[in-house]
Amino acid sequence: MNKILTGAVAAAVSFAFVSEAAAVEWNVSLWGKRRAFTEHVEKLAELVSEKTGGEFTLNISYGGLSKNKENLDGISIGAFEMAQFCAGYHRDKNRAITVLELPFLGVSNLDEEVAVSQAVYSHPAVQEEMAQWSARLLMPSPMPQYNIVGTGEPRDQLAEFDGMRVRATGGIGQAFSAVGGVPTSVTATEAYNAMESGVVDTVAFAQHAHLAYGTINRADWWTANLNPGTVNCPVVVNIDAYEALSPEHREALDSSVDGAVGHYLENYGKLLDKWDSVLTEKNVTKVELAEGELDAFRKVAADPIREKWIADMSAQGLPAQDLYELVMATLKQQRGN
Structure with missing residues (x-):
């Protein structure tokens, strides 16, 4: 009987060990708040x-693991397994994807943004x-085209942008x-204070960020x-952590x-x-620039910057021309579909 009990206990301990070993927890570094x-x-x-x-869980942290500008560094040293970052925060570290931040690419909706990013x-x-x-x-974090909020008199002519202090990154x-x-x-988390203190006159964001x-x-x-234009903010995983996953967990x-991106698009x-x-609720005036003003903006900013x-x-x-042409070809294909 003792032998039987000993064997049962050993089996139970062995099963518990295997179950514990099979469990995987990843830390995920985001910032701000859920939005x-x-x-x-x-x-x-x-x-x-x-x-x-x-068995496989993602522990999401909003600012508890790293600053937003340091998320890619954290991934590189394995400080956490997954993170989100924006290319404009450190353009020298992720030069190739900044093609997606060039101004006036012509991306017109979130589905197109997903397609060109992928x-x-x-x-x-x-x-x-x-x-x-x-x-x-x-995966990408697709965002619509940025627009600016400002204080004081509306700026609806290009000449009024001269000297305007604007919170904007990357190609924007x-x-x-x-x-x-x-x-x-x-950074995004500093934008409100910068606006409140007068460090900037205007802030360029997508709609969700103006709210958040x-x-x-x-x-x-x-x-x-x-x-x-918009900014590109991918979600990345640490390569070693990804390759260490079991085939089942990786799948x-x-x-x-x-499914995650589809949920994002529906929610956005x-x-x-x-x-x-x-x-209307916040009594914010909607400003629309005349087409001639927009054409002048594109002429000055789009071709020369590209x-x-x-x-x-x-x-x-870097194969810069190829990357730009890939974006254009993907847009054409997406619209054809």
Whole structure:
């Protein structure tokens, strides 16, 4: 009887050990608070847990693991297994994907933004550059075209952008600089204070961020049709952590991406549907620039900035022309479909 009990106890201990060893927990570094911008990560965690019976969990932290500008560094040293970052925060570390931040690319909706992002993420040169940071691109965080909120009198002419202090990063910041604006790249979490203290006159964000970071609450006006571009903020995983997953857990993660992005698009669409009512509620004037003003903006910002980007990146050994043409070809294919 003692032998039988001893064997049963040993089996139970062995089973517990195997179960514990099979459980995987990943730490995920985000920032701010839960919002439309992070809904795909939240959904990903839900789907992965469901598919693995709770054996694979994603522990999402909003600012508790790293600062937003340091998330890629954290991935590179394995401080956490998954993170979200924006290319404009450290353009020298992720040069290739900044093609997606060029101004006036012509991306007109979130489905197109997903398509061009995924196409660029799949390019070997992009994957090779990200691998230098031990990062594997998992999914995009598609955002609509940025527009600006501001205080004081509305700016509806290009000449009024001269000297305008604007919170803008990446290609959007370059676009405003081309028409005399003074861009500053304070982080999203710092934007409200920068606006409140007068460090900036205006803030360029997608709609969700104007809500999440409160800049809409400081605004007197919002540009409805400026649409200078957007930023690209991928979700990445640490390569070693990804490769260490069991085939089952890796499949659960990979197969959940489409569902997570689909959930994100549906959720963001609801936000866009109610945006006009938000403006009315907060007494924010909707400003629309005349087509002639927009054409002048594009002429100054689009072609020169794109050509300079291609020349600079090519000189650094990146297939810049190929990346830009990939974006254009993907847009054409997406619209054909």
